[in-house]
Amino acid sequence: MKTLKSALAALPALLLAACAQNPAPQPQAVGMANPASVYCVKQGGKLLPKKDAAGGEYALCQLPDGRAVEEWTLFRSQQPAAPAP
Numbered sequence: 001m002k003t004l005k006s007a008l009a010a011l012p013a014l015l016l017a018a019c020a021q022n023p024a025p026q027p028q029a030v031g032m033a034n035p036a037s038v039y040c041v042k043q044g045g046k047l048l049p050k051k052d053a054a055g056g057e058y059a060l061c062q063l064p065d066g067r068a069v070e071e072w073t074l075f076r077s078q079q080p081a082a083p084a085p
Contacts, residue, residue, distance in 0.1 A: 036061075036075035047071065 037047055040061035048060040048068065060068045 034071075036071040039075045039078070040071050043074075045074075 037059065040047055040059075043061070044064045045061040048062055050058055050060060052058065059071045061071045061074050062068050063074075
């Protein structure tokens with residue numbers, strides 16, 4: 001009888017332990033850099049962050065020769081055209 005009382009006394013603790021949830025793992029950040037920004041820096045350029053009238057963000061690439069070009073325009077101008085389907 002004493003064993004039964006001990007088992008019943010321990011039962012709520014066991015049930016609570018079984019219901020406990022482990023915290024969900026946090027997803028890892030991708031850590032992928034903007035390819036247009038990387039290309040600008042590899043060309044010796046400096047990124048100049050800007051905002052348009054609507055508050056959208058973009059960046060100019062200040063090249064060593066003094067030209068300032070929108071980073072994606074510069075990046076796309078140096079990429080080969082995709083083949084037609």
